[in-house]
Every structure is written in C-alpha cells, then in structure tokens.
Amino acid sequence: MQNIHIGFIGTGGIAQLHAGQMQALEGVEIVAVADPNEQSALQFLSTFHLTNTRRYAGHKEMLEEGGLDAVIICSPHTLHFAQALDVLNAGCHVLIEKPMTCTSQEAEQLINAAEANSRLLQVSYQRHFQPEFIFIRQAIADGVIGKLSSINATLYQDWKRSQTGTWRQNAALSGGGMLMDSGSHIIDVLLWTTGLTPLEVKSTLSSHGAPVEIDSFTSITFEEGAIAALNIIGYVPGYKEFYSFCGDLGVIYLENGRIEISTYKDGVLPVQLPAQSTNQDKSFIDAIRGEHEILVSGEYARKVIQLTEAIYRSADYQV
16 A cells, blocks of 8 residues: 655644544555644644654645645635645645635635646545434435425534634634634535525624624525524533424434434434444545545535525625
C-alpha cells in the first residue's frame, strides 16, 4: 500500500480530531502543517508526536514545497474557498471542514476546480457517518414513517457566551453567526436524512447585541410538500439537539443521540443501530484509494450553503 501524504491548513480545535483519525489509518502520514499561529502549530506537532513534520506559517509555502497527496482544511470559514482553490490547483485532494464555503458561488468554483484538476473534494459533515443519522435516513428512505409531512430540526447551544471574542463571532472570518457555524450541521441533517428540496424560506434572526446573529427561527416549505421548522438557538445555557420527522404512517424522534420511532400501525418500534464502520477521514482516504466514491461531495455541500444563503436573504441579514 502506497503511503498517502497529508498536509493540514489550520491546527486548532477540530484539527485534533482529524489528526487522531488519520493516525489510526494504515499508510497515512501527516507530513506538513500550515498555521500562522506558531504556538498552535507547535502544540499540534507535539500532541501527535510529529517530529519529522514540516511546519509553515502559510499554506502557499507548504503547497510550493510539494510532497503532498491531500490537504485537510481546518481554518476559519471565509478562508476555506481561497485555500481549497490553491490546494486543488496544486494537484492535491482536499477535505474541508464545514461549511465548504460561505457562498454558493464560491462552492461552484471549487466544484469546477476539483473537476478540472481531477482531484477529490470532500466536506467534513461527520453526521453522515454516525449510526443514529444513518438509521434515520434509511428508515425514511424505506418508508417506515411514510411520506414526510413535517420536520423539526432544533439546536440549543450556549454559543453566544462560549464564542464571545473568538473568530466565530467575527463576520470577516466566520461568514455569519451560529447558523453558519454549528447550524451548518443541523441544516446538513435536515437535507441529508430527508432528501427534500427547499422551495420557500421565511426566517427571523436575532443577535442579542452580538456582532453576528445568534438565534434564527426558520420555516421551510419543500417542493415535495413537506414543511419544516429549523431553529438554531445560541442564547441559552447548556446543549440540546432535537429532531422530529413526521410522516403519514408514523414519527421518528431524535434527542441528544437517542432515537424513538413509532407508527400508527405497530406502535413503538425497536431501534437497531448499524455499527459505525468509517468516519470523515477514513472515508476520504478510502475514496482517494479508489475504494468508493466521495461520500460527502462538494455538490451536496453546496445545497447546505444555498439554504443558508436563503435563510439570510429571507431575514434581510447582511453578513
């Protein structure tokens, strides 16, 4: 098995998860990191015992040096586009943290660049690999709860307080507030599990005095006839993630990882989750090796951005 040489752009929080998952794979080497924050980069190298890994202040230097097969981008949101474009044009595959970009126009350009350079472009929406979301998606596809009529996708998180003073509340780096950040995962779940197509969006946003939006309450009408409530709430202590998927035959609830499924015909049904067999990093490497197609493509991630943009437009919110 030929080794795959990986570079990192950004060595902060989420990069730790990717590095750990990459090091668990055979034939994968982290050979370079780029981060203008020297302390963060050195801590990253130390944590993962990367004594021979090259360190750069900027990603362009890293790409010019060469020797990379793929790059993982873990930088602030608004930097994703330019960095990923440089990576693709340098002939490397790319795995980008969510959101892929902050505009659908940028997303389109990355998709085209990946195709032009014959490189793979994957977006790191980890819920695609988690058993509870795989189970729900399959149950909906199998018609267990019938034709979808309504969905509630809600996240409560102490985001306003926990992210005060960080780049996530700096629109120049984040591209938006909680909707663009944690909310991107919830939009992903809504779209990926249901396969529905948004048609009309009505939204109300509140910043609670922060420089970016904190709360967003959105109603969505889908082409297929279903409706949804998408509530991203960042001004609350604690954390809770909740979904309800209602169909004409039954309902699926998911709250903080716990699933309950009930139908009119059979009442409460048993839930047998599939075993987790991969993750965002392993699937990316397997796709590079030709074992399967990209599992979270740029084309799909563009849909998340399009709905995010529609919500901001509906609320007349200027980032």
